[in-house]
Amino acid sequence: MGPSGGVTRSTLRQQIADALRDEVLAGRLPPGREFTVKQIAVQYGVSATPVREALFDLSAQGLLASDQHRGFQVREFSVADYRAMTEARALVVEGLFRDPAARVAVRPDSLASIRRRAAEAVRAAKGGDLDVLIGYDLRFWRELGQFVLNPYIADFLTKLRVQAWMFAVHRLRGENGEGADGSALWDGHEELVEAIARGDHEQVHATLHSYYAHALAWADRLEAQGR
Template sequence: MPVSDGPAVTRSTLRQQIADALRDEILAGRLSPGQEFTVKEIAEGYGVSATPVREALVDLSAQGLLDSAQHRGFRVHEYSFADYRAMIEARSLVADGIFRGLADDPSRAPRTAVDLAGVRRRGEEASRAAGAGDLNVLIGYDLRFWRELSALFGNPYLSDFFHRLRVQSWMCAVPHLRAAGDLRGRLWAGHCELVDALVNRDPDAAHALIASYNNDSLSLIEALTGR
C-alpha cells in the first residue's frame, strides 16, 4: 500500500484532489520511482470510490508521472539522467521565451514591483527554503513561483506546459536530492533576482540567471549520481 494514511479528501473536486495528493506523495519521495500500486489500494487509502481514483491516475499518466502497468495497476515513472538533461534544456527555452516576451511586449502584463508582490513573496519563501536545504518547502514554493510568473505571459497553454515540465524535473531530481543528506547552500535561490530582472525589463539578466540555475541543477545531479 503506497499511502498508509491519506489526507481527508472531500468529494467536490475529488479527481483533482487525489491527483494533487498523489503528485505531492511522489515529490515528497514517499512514492518511489518504479513503485507499483492499484486503483483499489489508493481508493482504500483515501476512503473513496474507485472511479475518481482511476480518473486521477489516468491524468497523472498523461502528465508523465505514472505508467500503466498491465494487469498490475500503475507504477511511478522512472526518469533517466538523459531525461533530466532534456527537461532542463526544454524549460530553459520556455523560460527564456517568457522573459523576452514580457520584456518586449508591454501589453502582455503589468510588471511593476507592486504588481509582482505576490510572485516575489513566493520567491522569498523559496529562496529561504533553498538556503536552509528544506526540500519539502522549497518544492512547493518553487512550483508556485514559476506557475504565477509564467502566468504573467497570458498564455495558459504555455503556462500549463511549463508547470508540467517543472513538476517532471523535480520528480527526476527528488530521489537523488533526498539521498544527499544536508542540502544547505547547495540549492539555487535566485528567485527574487529573477523578479528584479522582470521589473527592470532585462531579459539578458534573466537569461544569465536561468542559465546559472540550470547549470547548477545539472551539476548537482551529476555529482549526486556520480557522473
Template sequence: MPGSGGNGAVTRSTLRQQIADALRDEVLAGRLQPGQEFTVKEIAEQYGVSATPVREALVDLSAQGLLEADQHRGFRVHEYSAADYRGMIEARSLVTDGMFTSLAKGGMRQIDDPRAVAALAAVRRRGEEAQRAAAAGDLNILIGYDLRFWRELSGLFGNPYLADFLHRLRVQSWVCAVQHLRRVDDLKGYLWSGHTELVDALARRDPAAAHTIVTEYNAHSLALIERLAAR
C-alpha cells in the same frame, strides 16, 4: 451520491483532482518511490473513496509522465534518468527564452499597472520563501514554493497555455530531481535560490539578465543531478 447528476459530476471531478494532487505530492516527498507499483484498489482503500475518481486521477498522472500504466499490474512511479532531466532542462529553457523574448518585444506591457505591480510583488514574496527554504535545505518546502513561484511568474505573461506547459515541465523536473536529491543528507548549499534576482531583472525589463540567471540556474541544476546520478 444523492442529488443531481451535475453535482455528482462536479464532486467526482474535484475528488479526482484532489487525489491526483495528493499522489503527486507523495511522489515529490519521496514516499512513493521510483518503480513502486500499486493498484487502483490499493489507492482507493488508502483514501477511502471509490475506484472511479482514483482511476481517473492515475490516468491523469500517467498522461503527465509521473506514472506508468501497466494493463495487468496497475500503475508504477516513473523512473527518470539524468538524460531525461537534461531533456526537461532544454525544454524549460525554450519556454523561458520565449518569455524573455516576449519581454524584450514589449511583453508584460501591463507591468506598470498597479495590479501587475502588486502581482509581481506577490511573486517576489513567493520567491523569498523559496530562497529561505533552499538556504535551509528544506526540499519539501522549497518544491511547494518553487512550483507556485514559476506558475505565478509565467502567468504574468498572459498566456495560460504557456503557464500550464511550464508548470507540467517543472513538476516533471522535480519528480526526476528528488529521486537523486533525497540521497543527500544535508542539502544546504546545494539548492538554487535565485528567485528574487530573476523577479528583479524582469521588473527592470532586463531580459538579458533574466536569461543569464535562468541559464546559470539550469547549468547548476543539471550538473548537480548528473553528479548525484553518477554516484
C-alpha cells in the same frame, strides 16, 4: 502512503491527484512504486471512478506509467531525462525572450505574492529544507507562468518542473533521508523576481541562463557519480 486529510465528494478527482502528487514529490512514493486503482480507493475510502480519473490525469502529466494488467507505477527518470527536461525548458524560455513584449506581460499587482514565494524558496534552499523548497519553488514558477501570454507554454513549463523535482527529490536527500545536498539547490528566486519587477530583460535572461546552467552542472555531477 496515507491521506493527509479528508477528501470531499465534490472535488474527489482533483484532491486525490493533488494528494498523490504531493506524496511523490515528498519522496513517500518512490520511483517504481506500483499500485492499483483498488488500493488507492481503499486507502481514501472512495469509489474507484474518481481514483481512476485522478491516476489517468497524473499519467497524462508524465508522473505515472500505466499498464492495463499491473496498474500504475511512479515514473522513473534518468539523468539523461533530467538533462533533456532542463534543456527543453531553457530553449522555450530563450524563445520567450526573443520578443518578450509580445510573449510576456508582467502584472505588477501579482509581484508582491511572487516576492513572498521567492523569499520562502530562498530561505528553504539555503537551509536545505527540501520539502518546503519544493512547494514554494513550484508555486513561484507557477505564478510567474501567469505572465506568459501563451497558456500552453506555461502549462508545458509547469509539467517539466514537476517532473524535474520528481527526478531530483531522492537524489537530493542526505544519508538520513531528511537533509538535502545544498550545492544542488538553486536560490536565485529573489534575484529573478526583482529583475522582472525592474523590467530588466537582460538580467532576467542572465538569471535564467544561470539557473539552467546550474541544473545541467548538477546533472553532469550525478552522471559522473553514476547516479
